[in-house]
Amino acid sequence: MSRISHIALDDANLPPPTPEIEQERKVAMFDLIEDNTFALPKRDDRVVPEGPYHVGLSIREKRLVFDIKTEGAEPAAEFHLSLSPFRQVVKDYWAICESYFDAVKNMPPSQIETIDMARRGIHNEGARVLEERLDGKAEIDNDTARRLFTLICVLHFGG
Helix, strand or coil: CCCEEEEEECCCCCCCCCHHHHHHHHHHHHHHHHCCCEECCCCCCCCCCCCCEEEEEEEECCEEEEEEEECCCCEEEEEEEECHHHHHHHHHHHHHHHHHHHHHHHCCHHHHHHHHHHHHHHHHHHHHHHHHHHCCCCEECHHHHHHHHHHHHHHHHCC
């Protein structure tokens, strides 16, 4: 049961997302709930509540906050991560996404594919940064890291 069963984004203070960003968000949330790996490692002598987990993501005071609860709404963990390591990769990701969204409307498939490959490369880099930042705090697989990175980008978009 080491998984996320519910994900919530605290985007109340962000500007309304564009239709493309809203679509990215919906797909990432759906895919994340359908298939993910998320476990809290044992730390010191503390008992770690078992999953599945409800995860809340927010940005507070320029920090990325993971608020983890059990299915019974009991606190399980809370992580505050600096946004600094994510800034450049998020900026690069949204720039390539913008190019991709424009390309889909106007360019031939071969050019769209080239841009999409670059987009996936930047996305993989963001997932790698997230996995590094969560090391020792949460155990996730690459697909989960990729989906969570998308959601971090959605939150960062307005931040």
